[in-house]
Amino acid sequence: MSCMIDVVPLRAFKDNYIWTLRADGCAAVVDPGDAAPVLEYLSSERLRLIAILATHHHADHVGGVAALRERFDVPVYGPRGEPIDTLTRPVSGGDRVDLPELDVSFAVLDIPGHTRAHVAYYGANLLFCGDTLFACGCGRVFEGTAEEMHASLAKLAALPDDTLVYCGHEYTLANIAFAKSVEPGNAALAARERDDAATRAANRPTLPSTIGREKATNPFLRAHEPAVIAAADKYLGARAASPVAVFAALRDWKNRA
Secondary structure, X not given: OOXXXXXEEXXXXXXXXXXXXXXXXXXXXXXXOOHHHHHHHHHHHOOEEEEEEOOOOOHHHHOOHHHHHHHOXXXXXXXXXXXXXXXXXXXXXXXXXXXXXXOEEEEEEEOOOOOOOOEEEEEOOEEEEEOOEEOOEEOOXXXXXXXXXXHHHHHHHOOOOXXXXXXXXXXXXXXXXXXXXXXXXXXXXXXXHHHHHHHHHOOOOOOOEEHXXXXXXXXXXXXXOHHHHHHHHHHHOXXXXXHHHHHHHHHHHHHHO
């Protein structure tokens, strides 16, 4: 379904983004960890909140839901099987979230790894992926396994290259610095660093990214590339036995960086 949605980033905490989808005087928000910036924006723009979408249970993504629900009697979509007591519409892979006021419909994708039942929302060429896929990085594996996270990232990488990627945090420059340590010879990565550094210097978000850009520069989507395999082997001091082992080595390396 095509639509004329504007996606507006609302900043929260140190580096979170609350993504606000707006059209025709209505709005939906993704991962409102804090209600205050949402309420301020809705008021200043005279928008009516029509839905809340959550990707996972961490407080910096759902902490503002209860306060928003006190003001707006709207459905709250989020992962079935995670401890979010403010959900009214639990969802999982294969479900759809229809927002007719915005003329958009999202497919729900199961992308566990960061948390046990993390989900993404994909539709109208937009991907809201929480803390699974980051710009030039990925989330830590807290509740799932390396196998699950690798499979989740592969599922997202299979989306069309022009898919716009909206993740939960502004981690891009730090992620690029790590990616350069993995693939110092990646010309696309060097170009990305120049572009994104200039964007941040102007105090603008580096997001959205695209799936194509992530496939060209994000080491966690490149565990099959010879240069990335060689870097993982060097870190391990042994040969990684599989793409999952390469991914796990990269994630451990990033955790310690």
